Amino acid sequence: GDSVTQMEGPVTLSEEAFLTINCTYTATGYPSLFWYVQYPGEGLQLLLKATKADDKGSNKGFEATYRKETTSFHLEKGSVQVSDSAVYFCALSSSGGSYIPTFGRGTSLIVHP
Amino acid sequence: NAGVTQTPKFQVLKTGQSMTLQCAQDMNHNSMYWYRQDPGMGLRLIYYSASEGTTDKGEVPNGYNVSRLNKREFSLRLESAAPSQTSVYFCASSESGGRTDTQYFGPGTRLTVL
Numbered sequence: 001g002d003s004v005t006q007m008e009g010p011v012t013l014s015e016e017a018f019l020t021i022n023c024t025y026t027a028t029g030y031p032s033l034f035w036y037v038q039y040p041g042e043g044l045q046l047l048l049k050a051t052k053a054d055d056k057g058s059n060k061g062f063e064a065t066y067r068k069e070t071t072s073f074h075l076e077k078g079s080v081q082v083s084d085s086a087v088y089f090c091a092l093s094s095s096g097g098s099y100i101p102t103f104g105r106g107t108s109l110i111v112h113p
Numbered sequence: 114n115a116g117v118t119q120t121p122k123f124q125v126l127k128t129g130q131s132m133t134l135q136c137a138q139d140m141n142h143n144s145m146y147w148y149r150q151d152p153g154m155g156l157r158l159i160y161y162s163a164s165e166g167t168t169d170k171g172e173v174p175n176g177y178n179v180s181r182l183n184k185r186e187f188s189l190r191l192e193s194a195a196p197s198q199t200s201v202y203f204c205a206s207s208e209s210g211g212r213t214d215t216q217y218f219g220p221g222t223r224l225t226v227l
Contacts, residue, residue: 032213043117043203043218044156051213089155093212100146100171101216105155 002027002097006090006104013080013111021075021088021107023064028096033057033066033073036089038106044089047075085111115139117219119204125225126194134189134222136204142217144210145187147171147179149200150221156203162187163210194226 006023013019025031032051036044048057053068064075073090090104120135138145147159158171160179168179176198178190187206191198202222207214 030212034215036216041220043220044205044216045218046215049213049215093214095212099210099212099214100158100161103156105153 002094002102004090004092004102004104006107009108011109015082015111015113016079019077019080023073023090025071025092027092027094029094031092031094034091035064035075038087080111082111082113117204117206117217119219119222123223127227130194131192134202137186138206142206142208144207146205147189148203151200196226199226
């Protein structure tokens with residue numbers, strides 16, 4: 001079945017540091033890939049997505065590239081801010097899962113001033 | 114445009130009590146979902162409704178029932194609450210349940226079962 005593996009947290013960074021959160025996947029069929037963000041006390045919201053190989057999703061300074069050869073979709077940001085502190089979820093949707101999204105377990109990011 | 118709304122926001126139950134969590138979306142989406150979120154477990158799908166009039170079990174359906182009342186509303190019922198059902202519950206919707214669909218989440222219901 002489909003699965004998503006993302007690095008365990010928490011990831012703790014100082015403001016303006018470079019961020020990478022790793023995400024790898026296993027999927028039956030051709031998946032779309034997503035990053036969702038959850039701010040404290042809120043529901044998840046879409047951060048970015050990519051629907052085909054080599055596509056780059058980007059939003060709010062975050063980027064992730066769909067790498068089919070390495071089955072990865074790593075999230076990056078060049079300079080994090082305190083306001084980026086949140087939990088980040090990698091997810092995929094494919095025919096193998098009847099297009100029901102499969103989520104990773106989430107990675108908590110804490111950014112200190 | 115409120116998106117996905119959930120009621121209540123917080124609830125405390127005693128073991129054996131029942132309750133219904135309400136969810137509504139105003140985006141004319143066909144597909145709706147109920148998840149629970151527990152520390153270290155990520156999101157787990159309880160039930161989903163691919164379209165009005167259909168419901169299907171997800172990964173952890175035991176102890177829950179759902180009703181897709183109409184296209185807008187999808188409720189989750191706990192008939193006899195157990196402490197293991199203490200969790201944060203999220204409702205979500207998507208346009209058609211397709212490969213590229215974005216899921217839109219409500220703010221969650223924080224449930225404690227004593």
